[in-house]
Amino acid sequence: MVVKEAxxxxxxxxxxxxxxxxIPEVMRINRLSLPENYxxxxxxxxxxxxPDTFLLAEVESRPVxxxxxxxxxxxxxxERFRIRKAGHVISIAVLExxxxxxxxxxxMEEAMRAMRESYRCSETYLEVRVSNEPxxxxxxxLGFVKVDRIMRYYMDGEDAYVMAKPLD
Ligand code: ACO
Ligand code: ZN
Numbered sequence: 696m697v698v699k700e701a702x703x704x705x706x707x708x709x710x711x712x713x714x715x716x717x718i719p720e721v722m723r724i725n726r727l728s729l730p731e732n733y734x735x736x737x738x739x740x741x742x743x744x745x746p747d748t749f750l751l752a753e754v755e756s757r758p759v760x761x762x763x764x765x766x767x768x769x770x771x772x773x774e775r776f777r778i779r780k781a782g783h784v785i786s787i788a789v790l791e792x793x794x795x796x797x798x799x800x801x802x803m804e805e806a807m808r809a810m811r812e813s814y815r816c817s818e819t820y821l822e823v824r825v826s827n828e829p830x831x832x833x834x835x836x837l838g839f840v841k842v843d844r845i846m847r848y849y850m851d852g853e854d855a856y857v858m859a860k861p862l863d
Pocket of ligand 2: 785
């Protein structure tokens with residue numbers, strides 16, 4: 696039987712919680728994938744404070760993707776005038792050669808499960824470049840909707856969409 700490459704890859708994908716030793720690899724994937732980069736101390740803090748939503752995706756034990764989040768009390772983005780606990784997706788990326796295999800979907804689903812079960816969040820949100828079609832499609836497929844647009848959110852002047860989704 697012929698097995699499609701994508702399916703073969705999918706079988707081998709493992710999502711697990713990151714550990715401090717994974718931070719250099721996470722930083723490498725972040726730098727290769729996004730212009731928004733952060734200090735070691737920032738990654739370390741997110742991992743220490745919110746370990747259940749800091750996840751690594753591996754293919755045959757090689758790190759190929761990550762997601763990291765922060766748990767916040769915010770004015771709800773999906774209900775009017777309510778203070779809610781929300782999981783803020785700070786950053787997610789998958790290495791170029793491993794995209795369109797469902798890895799980001801897996802990272803998002805597992806992080807959203809942990810937001811709900813470990814941290815009792817009732818919603819999740821994130822910012823994304825208005826030009827970032829692949830990411831916007833990914834989030835829409837997961838049920839996120841655009842709730843706001845922030846002018847010149849990024850260093851280079853590009854706007855961000857704020858996208859949000861209830862978790863209950
Ligand atoms: N074009 C159109 N739709 C896409 C694309 C694309 N290039 N990539 C993903 N999608 C959509 C599709 O609907 C896809 O489902 P399908 O393959 O069945 O059609 C769905 O998203 C799920 O795709 P996944 O395979 O789960 O996503 P992937 O593992 O490829 O990762 C990601 C997507 C994270 C956006 C990846 O392209 C990436 O790392 N890009 C660079 C970094 C980045 O932009 N990160 C997000 C920044 S915003 C933030 O971090 C909050
Ligand atoms: Zn953000």
